[in-house]
Amino acid sequence: xxxxxxxxxxxxxxxxxxxxxxxxxxxxxxxxxxxxxxxxxxxxxxxxxxxxxxxxxxxxxxxxxxxxxxxxxxxxxxxxxxxxxxxxxxxxxxxxxxxxxxxxxxxxxxxxxxxxxxxxxxxxxxxxxxxxxxxxxxxxxxxxxxxxxxxxxxxxxxxxxxxxxxxxxxxxxxxxxxxxxxxxxxxxxxxxxxxxxxxxxxxxxxxxxxxxxxxxxxxxxxxxxxxxxxxxxxxxxxxxxxxxxxxxxxxxxxxxxxxxxxxxxxxxxxxxxxxxxxxxxxxxxxxxxxxxxxxxxxxxxxxxxxxxxxxxxxxxxxxxxxxxxxxxxxxxxxxxxxxxxxxxxxxxxxxxxxxxxxxxxxxxxxxxxxxxxxxxxxxxxxxxxxxxxxxxxxxxxxxxxxxxxxxxxxxxxxxxxxxxxxxxxxxxxxxxxx
Numbered sequence: 001x002x003x004x005x006x007x008x009x010x011x012x013x014x015x016x017x018x019x020x021x022x023x024x025x026x027x028x029x030x031x032x033x034x035x036x037x038x039x040x041x042x043x044x045x046x047x048x049x050x051x052x053x054x055x056x057x058x059x060x061x062x063x064x065x066x067x068x069x070x071x072x073x074x075x076x077x078x079x080x081x082x083x084x085x086x087x088x089x090x091x092x093x094x095x096x097x098x099x100x101x102x103x104x105x106x107x108x109x110x111x112x113x114x115x116x117x118x119x120x121x122x123x124x125x126x127x128x129x130x131x132x133x134x135x136x137x138x139x140x141x142x143x144x145x146x147x148x149x150x151x152x153x154x155x156x157x158x159x160x161x162x163x164x165x166x167x168x169x170x171x172x173x174x175x176x177x178x179x180x181x182x183x184x185x186x187x188x189x190x191x192x193x194x195x196x197x198x199x200x201x202x203x204x205x206x207x208x209x210x211x212x213x214x215x216x217x218x219x220x221x222x223x224x225x226x227x228x229x230x231x232x233x234x235x236x237x238x239x240x241x242x243x244x245x246x247x248x249x250x251x252x253x254x255x256x257x258x259x260x261x262x263x264x265x266x267x268x269x270x271x272x273x274x275x276x277x278x279x280x281x282x283x284x285x286x287x288x289x290x291x292x293x294x295x296x297x298x299x300x301x302x303x304x305x306x307x308x309x310x311x312x313x314x315x316x317x318x319x320x321x322x323x324x325x326x327x328x329x330x331x332x333x334x335x336x337x338x339x340x341x342x343x344x345x346x347x348x349x350x351x352x353x354x355x356x357x358x359x360x361x362x363x364x365x366x367x368x369x370x371x372x373x374x375x376x377x378x379x380x381x382x383x384x385x386x387x388x389x390x391x392x393x394x395x396x397x398x399x400x401x402x403x404x405x406x407x408x409x410x411x412x413x414x415x416x417x418x419x420x421x422x423x424x425x426x427x428x429x430x431x432x433x434x
Contacts, residue, residue: 023199024202029152030156031192032130034100035156036158036161037163037164038122038160040161041180044265044269045180048172049115049177053109057384057388062116063112063119066377066381068123069372069375071123072124072127076365078219079132080131080219084135084216088133089136092129093193095126095127096129096192102118103185104182104185106185131362131368135360136201137150138349139206145292146349147288147295147348148292151286151291154285155280157344158278161277164184165269165273166270166273170265172265219362222363230421231350231424232351232354232367234417238417239371240371240373240374241374244374249317249403254269255399260397276337283338283340284340284341284342284344285345288349290305295346299350300425302349303418303422304419305342306343306346306415307418307419309415310339311415321404351364351367354432355433356433
């Protein structure tokens with residue numbers, strides 16, 4: 001290729017160089033990190049908020065679970081539909097500004113309903129983050145690198161949890177929960193500006209040498225296509241049950257360690273940041289790379305990676321809530337935390353592989369609708385309700401037993417569903433439309 005041709009390509013393709021693609025991936029990953037810092041912050045602060053606003057576990061479960069998930073998932077569908085026909089970069093930048101501002105406003109809440117409304121605002125803003133980002137990444141990286149790229153993007157979950165626990169724990173201990181919300185909310189507005197100014201919109205289908213048709217598929221058309229693919233149904237439900245276990249743990253493990261093992265928030269936040277944050281980041285990226293590597297020979301490995309992660313995690317999850325010492329419990333938590341999101345990169349890449357170019361944002365939104373209604377919406381809420389029901393029998397250990405029964409069961413069901421999905425994945429990927 002001549003220099004002239006290279007120059008022409010760089011003009012027409014903003015991601016003609018690998019460096020540009022990885023820079024954009026890095027910025028989108030930071031955006032996703034802010035998403036989870038803002039979301040995760042509440043879990044390390046909720047014992048202080050509970051005491052200050054006099055809340056029950058059921059109220060806390062609704063606050064971090066169903067009420068948030070309801071608006072997050074429903075708002076995500078029309079936003080994703082817009083993203084499949086317009087500038088995705090702009091949608092992510094606007095959404096980031098909204099959810100960061102609402103996070104800061106959470107610190108002003110004087111009662112449960114004010115805090116609930118602020119968290120609903122965070123949920124609506126965050127709805128415009130992941131589906132457009134997933135679609136952009138699938139247009140920046142070819143299919144054989146897509147699970148790895150989305151796996152890297154998904155490290156934003158763990159990075160966000162890391163800083164949410166770390167900053168939230170120490171800010172709460174020294175300054176209180178209200179200041180923690182203010183401090184964490186502001187950086188997102190700055191990052192939104194950087195994203196808007198430095199990350200270009202990718203060309204749809206370029207990495208696959210595919211050209212988009214002039215038609216814009218409706219949300220119903222995408223839904224009909226996906227539900228006609230058995231592997232999508234089983235992997236979506238498998239992802240939902242995995243998220244059920246993951247969100248239940250992420251939203252309640254700090255309260256469990258504080259109540260059962262009496263750990264202070266500063267020390268606990270540091271431990272959880274290292275275990276869930278660093279460990280989870282290694283796991284979600286590594287699993288995406290592994291799925292791409294093994295999936296070259298057999299696409300079923302995109303499902304089997306999740307099956308293996310579930311099988312390894314279940315006994316260690318039981319041990320986490322069964323053992324007596326705080327540091328033993330934290331040690332048992334390490335491997336399940338590394339494997340907690342091992343399903344994510346391969347699942348999203350597989351869903352994008354079975355739909356058309358202008359269906360990717362909506363397909364992500366539909367996957368996340370199922371994942372979050374069941375996982376985020378029902379997981380933390382169920383744990384909170386069961387904990388309240390078991391208070392008379394177990395006292396302060398009610399949360400411990402609720403988590404010990406619920407979390408491993410959900411993870412086991414996830415593994416079974418992914419194993420069923422593996423039976424159909426190869427055929428479904430072969431039937432992808434243009």
